[in-house]
Amino acid sequence: MSDDRKTRREVVRDGATVAAGIAMGAKAADALAKEAETKPAVKPPGVCKKKIRSYNQNMEYRRLGKTGLMVSAVSLGGHWKQIPYKPGTEDFKKNRREVISACIDHGINLVDACTSRENIAYSEALRGRRDKMYFCYSWYEHEMRFDDWQSVDKLIQSFEEGLKAAKHDHVDIWRITCYEGGGKHTPTHEEIMIKALEKAKKSGKARFVGISSHDRKWLKTMIETYPQLEMILTPYTAGSKEREKGSLFEALKKQNVGMLGIKPFASGSVFRSRGAINPATQKIDDDRARLTLRHVLAANDALTAAIPGMISVDQVKNAAQAVTERRKFDKAETRRFERAVQEMWANLPEDYQWLRDWEWV
Numbered sequence: 001m002s003d004d005r006k007t008r009r010e011v012v013r014d015g016a017t018v019a020a021g022i023a024m025g026a027k028a029a030d031a032l033a034k035e036a037e038t039k040p041a042v043k044p045p046g047v048c049k050k051k052i053r054s055y056n057q058n059m060e061y062r063r064l065g066k067t068g069l070m071v072s073a074v075s076l077g078g079h080w081k082q083i084p085y086k087p088g089t090e091d092f093k094k095n096r097r098e099v100i101s102a103c104i105d106h107g108i109n110l111v112d113a114c115t116s117r118e119n120i121a122y123s124e125a126l127r128g129r130r131d132k133m134y135f136c137y138s139w140y141e142h143e144m145r146f147d148d149w150q151s152v153d154k155l156i157q158s159f160e161e162g163l164k165a166a167k168h169d170h171v172d173i174w175r176i177t178c179y180e181g182g183g184k185h186t187p188t189h190e191e192i193m194i195k196a197l198e199k200a201k202k203s204g205k206a207r208f209v210g211i212s213s214h215d216r217k218w219l220k221t222m223i224e225t226y227p228q229l230e231m232i233l234t235p236y237t238a239g240s241k242e243r244e245k246g247s248l249f250e251a252l253k254k255q256n257v258g259m260l261g262i263k264p265f266a267s268g269s270v271f272r273s274r275g276a277i278n279p280a281t282q283k284i285d286d287d288r289a290r291l292t293l294r295h296v297l298a299a300n301d302a303l304t305a306a307i308p309g310m311i312s313v314d315q316v317k318n319a320a321q322a323v324t325e326r327r328k329f330d331k332a333e334t335r336r337f338e339r340a341v342q343e344m345w346a347n348l349p350e351d352y353q354w355l356r357d358w359e360w361v
């Protein structure tokens with residue numbers, strides 16, 4: 001592990017071992033080291049906390065690849081499924097402001113917005129405190145998934161029109177939303193995307209750039225081919241596991257590309273309530289949310305952040321709590337988590353069956 005990725009867990013573990021060896025002897029020191037090993041990571045040493053947006057000592061921060069941005073390990077996904085308010089209403093706007101406020105209070109410092117509605121909603125929710133969160137932007141309706149927007153000029157037009165509509169003067173990350181099966185893109189499409197991203201970055205309107213797709217083989221090829229790509233966005237669920245060889249994650253680490261992981265809760269399928277606010281099964285669902293986040297953050301160090309969509313202040317608090325809990329499950333937690341994953345696979349909606357392809361990555 002590089003110095004940049006070394007965590008407070010390791011510092012605590014190593015320092016505690018030395019101190020305990022002097023004060024208590026080798027046996028006690030070994031026990032203390034094992035205890036420290038179970039604690040979550042928080043902030044890599046050598047990074048000034050003043051440079052981390054909305055820094056909170058109870059949040060873990062990870063470097064988003066070549067961007068250098070220190071991003072909260074749990075960040076905010078843009079979707080708002082199961083929200084009980086109609087988008088655009090005052091109740092909806094109030095909910096989004098409250099969720100953003102809770103994120104900032106708990107050290108969550110990145111929001112990803114994929115659609116025009118999401119960009120406008122979160123831009124409004126962040127009004128007057130834009131410096132508190134990194135904004136990861138895509139306006140997918142006018143990007144590579146649609147034939148009319150597959151040229152450099154059209155992508156730049158979409159980008160600039162989207163900024164104006166959302167009242168942004170710049171975004172921290174522009175990540176183009178590609179075909180879910182990214183391999184459908186031609187080499188010409190790929191060159192168009194890279195040229196548009198380069199142009200946006202050169203203009204200063206996008207500080208950093210990347211792409212999103214559900215096609216991990218294609219993503220691997222893209223990040224190995226185009227060093228201009230600084231991050232990707234792609235699924236990583238409660239049931240995802242890394243293959244021993246040829247994994248996308250090997251390429252991410254080798255190329256120093258950050259990854260935001262969507263669908264940690266598999267579109268709510270991991271929950272008994274499917275992710276509703278204040279359900280009768282809230283205690284079970286909250287436990288499953290924390291177990292899932294603990295799992296995905298521990299399972300793969302190529303994952304910079306999991307970005308669940310959250311629709312209440314309580315869901316934000318629960319997600320932040322997961323970061324403070326130890327990553328290693330005990331036997332009872334292992335049984336609960338395995339049951340949750342089994343139910344998740346069984347409950348996947350028809351239009352999310354493709355997530356099964358993300359069990360082994």
